[in-house]
Amino acid sequence: MNKYHRMQNTLRPSVFLVALAIAAGFDTEPVHRPLRHPQPEPRKLSSHPTRPKAFLLKSPIMLSSGKLKDMLRSLTLMIVVGSTLASAADCTYRLNPDLFRGAHQRSVSATYERTLQAAKLLPGAKASALASEAPPRSFIDEEIFGKLAAANVPSASLATDEEFLRRVTLDLTGRLPAPSDIRAFLADDSTTKRDAVIDRLLASPAFNDRWTIWLGDLLENASFPALFDRREEGVTAYQSYLKNFMARGSGFRDLAFELVTGSGNHFDASAGAANFPITGKTNMGPSQDTYDNMLVKSSTMFLGMSQYDCLLCHNGRGHLDQVNLWGAGKTRLEAQRMAAFFSRLNMPSRNVPTNDFYHYSYDISDKTTGTYDLNTNNGNRPNRTPVGDVKSLTPVFRETGDMPADANWRKSFANSVWRDPMFSRNFANRLWREMFGMGLAEPFDMLDPDRLDPANPPPAPWTLQATHPVLLEKLAGSFSNSDFNLRSFLRLLVQSNAYQMSSRYDGPWTLDSVPLFARHYPRRLMAEEIHDALVLATGIPGSYRIKNWTNPVTLAMQLPEPAEPRSDGNTASFLNSFLRGNRDSQPRTQNLSILQRLNIMNDAFVLNRLKIPGSPVLQTIAKMPDDAAVVDEVFLLFLARMPRDAEKQNALTYLGKAQNTADRNGLIEDLAWVCVSKAEFLFSY
């Protein structure tokens, strides 16, 4: 009690009362029935048949250390009054292993269907040579076209210049190419013009914006995730760190190192990387929950291995046997030794008055002592109890057995994580997925280290996880050889003929062709891309105030997180309808909806931008005397392509009905509206 009294000096009395009342009034619920399983227990596979007691929460208030102070103060007054443990009883893939093993097949199906959907919307010029007949640019083409040839499946043709320019500009910068860029590109007869435009895009500020968003998604930079508060100040500091990282052009090794070792106050722009260590903060339960969660976040983001989430509750055996060869052989203890790298993290909240900027912020540093203790009887995972004589754990890195050389355990993890072969495999696969529409290995966040090396294939009945195992290994090698450099790696990808294939496909198209990457797979545009396409085409910027920022943001790709713009609810809901996710529980998705159609056709955000008096760009176009020139320009502006003959005739007939200038302006606005409302506007193809 003395410890309590000391700690609660600065607290409101009522907070203390709350804590006491809760401690006193906490109930331990009876388990009404013993565990039961839907099917008989396979012999010798351990699961949790006799562990009901482990699920009871006996001591809800953590009496240990300064944790309570930390908790009580970070507060909007949060105190954990108990929690329900993860349903480890059912954490088994035995129920339905096919479901998981079918993950790759489902991604194939989704890609197949999206491709068909887009194909119907696209005009596409009849293309020239088959992509497989062009001279290979790199090992990518050798692998992709080699496998197609072996399967006797023809490739698509190479994309036209229009198709290529629109796609690569969207994929690298999240923007549509400007009409002047398109005209210049089409007029250029240099044979290296595609490489040149790739280099120009990689060096552009728009590239930094787009990949800052990508990193923000990956790293879950959100102000109010369910488990802790990063708050807007933390989000903007993190975003400015990431944007700066993009501008520096450093490799992902540096990124991982700086993030894992991030220290200081996470509200400070100069300490933006300190936002990474709080990502696993679990404001409930014992500190081991936070160490565990930090490992889950780190391994998922950097290694593509979310299976630590399973292993930190129970051994792999009896659970992962049918879905993850590597995980099946790992124990909870091994996973906890890996989590121990985070057990010296010190993240107290700043003790300042409520009106202070740093109120609600955390100061991240390392303790020089401390271990991962096996001593919990509450929290979000099954109790941690001594194993034999082992009561506390020190860090051991997976596979290598690396142990910290000095007292700074996070630094040791940071030095090991980028050397892990899964690091480059993970990013190679994620970035491939981003550019090609589907991962080489799926699920991309549950890679199986024991099923990726083609030189060392898994025992039957296991198969290699990737559709193109050699390609994935070579890509990973290339990524690490280039110092984990994002631009170099993306350049390699988008220069390939495989990337530059058309999304049109003239032969028969079946599900079996999908894993072969015989054509380019279209994707739907991100909410931010749609927003910025309309802003840039019309020259009417957004104006969104972000907390503590001096200048308003004009482009969605520059917003710090999907919860923005908080200052403009209408634009926020417009963006939300394109399913940009929340960087926490809701991922971005590519689903279509009628709401999206309603918004595109009718929302003020769109319609206000399609009025000639308000749009400097449309004003210029409206002054062109030649209707044919107007039609071309409007198509280039919104669809980044020239109109087809039929479209042009149709549009000319429509504009031809104009009686006077005002009339004609109205018809030009209609044409702009039609271009935006065409379904292809929402695709990258």
Place this chain on the structure above:
Amino acid sequence: MSTEPIANQFWRRPHLGRRMFFQHLSSALGGYFLLPSRKLETVAQAGVLPKATARNCILILMSGGPSHVDTFDLKEGSWTPAAFDPTSYGGVRWPRGLMPKLADKLGTVTLVRSMRAWALVHVLARTWVQIGRNPAATNARFAPHIGSVVSQEFSGQTLNPTLPVFVSLNATNGPGSGFLPTENSPFYLSPGGGGMANTTHKDGPARFDKRYGFLASMDDDLKRSQELGSAVDETFSYNNAARRLMYNNDVDRIFTYDQNEKNRYGNTGFGNSCIAARNMLRVPSGVRFIQITQGDWDQHDNIYAPNGGHFSVAKTFDSALGTLLTDLESDGLLDQTLVVAVGEFGRAPGPLGSSAGRDHFAQQAALVAGGGMARGRVIGSTDKQGYGTLDPGWSRDRDIRPEDLEATIYSALGIDHTKRLDDPTGRGFEYVPFSDRDQYGPVTELWA
């Protein structure tokens, strides 16, 4: 596109034929509701018999954490403002001055007083109430909102629905469909009486028709294209489905109402949402689960400020909910509509804290009405000041938890709360967690 788990998108494909697939696509909105949702595989259920006394549910989320001792579990003391005008209704003490309309409804509603939250941080506890489980649990990453589960169960039951099954009013975000198909996502609306957003064209209906015709003609050659085949038509059904919602009488009947109506409900965003909720149930719109988020109940400072703080938010609540209950009753809709009002937690009982407010507290209380439940009851009782439960007042003889409330809602709607669906990890997703151990269940006493 970056972090989308494609694995979540299209379950069990390619079980859907191409035709079915495009029908499915074309019905997608937050109104994918034009077609039945895909069935997910049920891997287990205990086979309990749900009560099935309600057709609809309105969940009012009292955001911020309402002070239970100043609302549904009134505790009087030296701190109690005279303006509360505490009054006895049978055995129930009620702040009549604070919530006069609901005072008249006490014979209709049931108060639940033995309820307790698991956590005291806003987002966490608020999520907990809406997904009915611990958001920090491993499988909660993809846990759907209770309304999304209801949507998964009920999609396709209404012929030609105007709206999706699950509508979320007066909010713009929160838990979504989780691992369930996206068509079960909450359909967020903030109605103001002037019609549904973007179902009219700012430049006028005539201009819209002209543009829409131009758009259709622009793709004529694609539609005729031999090589693309007849499937092209299906891709245009999207626009047509959206078009059907525009200038639509049913939509207008729900979302258009006048100032008099707004005044009856208190002329607030919450009140306006209650009107829309009522209207959705009046016309056969397809809506079955409506969440209405209300309030600024997080009163840490000056909670009893005259016309401010608690008074203000309670007035908003009372004006709208009181009128809603009256209207639903006179429409004959209350018996088939379960209304639940609950926050994420309660507030510290007893004398006020140093800044004349109340901080977060685990004990809380809820209001339940309609949906075939008993009327005019109180479930459970608390100690003198409202720190904890004295008598749980229900069969499980412990505090009522958000999971129990979730089970209650499912049971009332006729959904087996023990059902377990396949999920992305293959561990099986139970509608109510720990159902295999019967850890939580419906508060059956509400029906008694």
